[in-house]
Amino acid sequence: MKLKRPLTITVANAKGGVGKTTITRYLPFVLAERGYKVLVVDADPQGNLTKTMGITKQRYEPDKVFVMEKSMMAAVVEQDLGSAIVNVVPNLDEIPSNVDWGSFPTYLAKRFGLAEKGDPDYYEVESKKIVVLKNLLAPIKGNYDFIFIDTPPTPASQWIRNATVASDWVIIAFQTQSDSLDGAKLFRDNDLRELIEDFGADTDVLGILPNQVSNSGAIDQIVIEDAIEIFGEQNLFQHIIPFAKRIQSAPRIGLTREGYWNSRLFNDVIDPLADDFLERLKIVGEIEDGE
Ligand SMILES: Nc1ncnc2c1ncn2[C@@H]1O[C@H](COP(=O)(O)OP(=O)(O)OP(=O)(O)O)[C@@H](O)[C@H]1O
Ligand SMILES: [Mg+2]
Incomplete structure (x- = not known):
């Protein structure tokens, strides 16, 4: 299925540990396997996505020593995100992050100033800050079909605001065993609402992903x-991601279909998720007619 335009996507929730990074690992990997050109951007200072992609790259190129030459923070300071891009596997690139990405809000404050909600210059200052990532991704967006951004669990932070504003679509994920449904609602009603209504962000919800x-709970x-x-x-994805122990192995072994349990995970869980994701894009009119 061919896209009408390149798309940037963030998996969001105002709370942590709901599967944002898990989805942002597996979905881009499968889309790259299917021939889409995909970039993953690690906008979380925890660097969880970067670690998985590093292990995955090493797995596919065992003879090469993997070195992170430039972090996302360094590339943002240089205002050249393209310079930090690393290829992971065919069709899948990443922009890696390190703990230095924790300085992103400080960087923005130094560049544009500090203004709290209620201050007279809040909207002027904030509207400059929230578009930094979007503007830096603009020159490279055309090289990809999809850009996926992973975010930290810090509501109303500049990491999340920049990722959301840069995204054409957000997937709101939540976990059924925790209070993360509240986090999903909070994200929609607070972070997303303010960015769309007050700042005119051109982003929308692609779907809610449990x-x-x-099954028994x-x-x-x-x-x-x-x-x-x-x-x-x-608005809910058709395919609910089940509890799958194997999903937890990605940070240790990287992303691969090799082996019985990995191939089962892909067949049973990840491939249907990708089908569902593309189907939703079709429904919202992002796929070329006749596809
Ligand atoms: N469907 C699933 N089955 C089993 N384990 C899962 C599933 N989804 C996520 N997990 C596990 O739950 C934990 C949290 O997931 P993940 O790191 O993706 O959440 P997150 O929202 O990115 O967290 P954070 O907010 O800290 O960034 C991880 O250990 C992950 O392996
Ligand atoms: Mg995460």
Whole structure:
């Protein structure tokens, strides 16, 4: 299925540990396998995505020594994000992050000043800060079909605001065993609403993606029903990501289909997720007609 235009996507939730990075690891990997040109941007100072991609790269090129030559923070300071791009596997590139990405809000404050909500110059200062990542991605966006941005669990932070503003679509993920449905709602009603309504951000919700459901859990079903009530059934992904122990191995072994359990994970969980994702893009009119 061919895209009408390149798309930037962020997986979001105002709370942590809901599967944002997990989804941002596997979905781009599968899309790259299917022939799409994909870039993943690690906009989380924890660098979890960078670690997985480093191990994945090393796995595919065992004879080469993997060195992170430039961090995202260095490339942002130089105002040249393209200079930090590293190829991971065919069709999949990344912009890696390090702990120095923790300085991003400080960098923005030094460049544009500090203004809190309620200050007379808040909108002027804030509207300059929130578009920095979008503007830096603009020159490289045309080289890709998809750019995926991973974010930290820090609501209202510049990491999340910049990633959201840079994105054409956000996927709001939540986990059925925690209070992360509240985090999903908070993200929509606070972070996203303010960026769209007050700052005119051109972004929208592609879908609400429930993660880590145990089929037998009564609580999980109640949370799903609550999600349907809050967001509307048509806005939920068809494919709920099940609890899959194997998903937890990616930070240790990298991304691969090799081996029985990995190939089962891809067949049963990741491939259907990618199908569902592309189907949703079709519904919202991002796929070329006739595809
Ligand atoms: N479907 C799943 N089945 C089993 N384990 C999962 C599943 N989804 C996520 N996990 C595990 O849950 C933990 C949190 O997931 P992940 O790191 O993707 O969340 P996150 O939202 O990115 O967290 P943070 O907010 O800290 O960045 C990880 O250990 C991950 O392996
Ligand atoms: Mg994460």
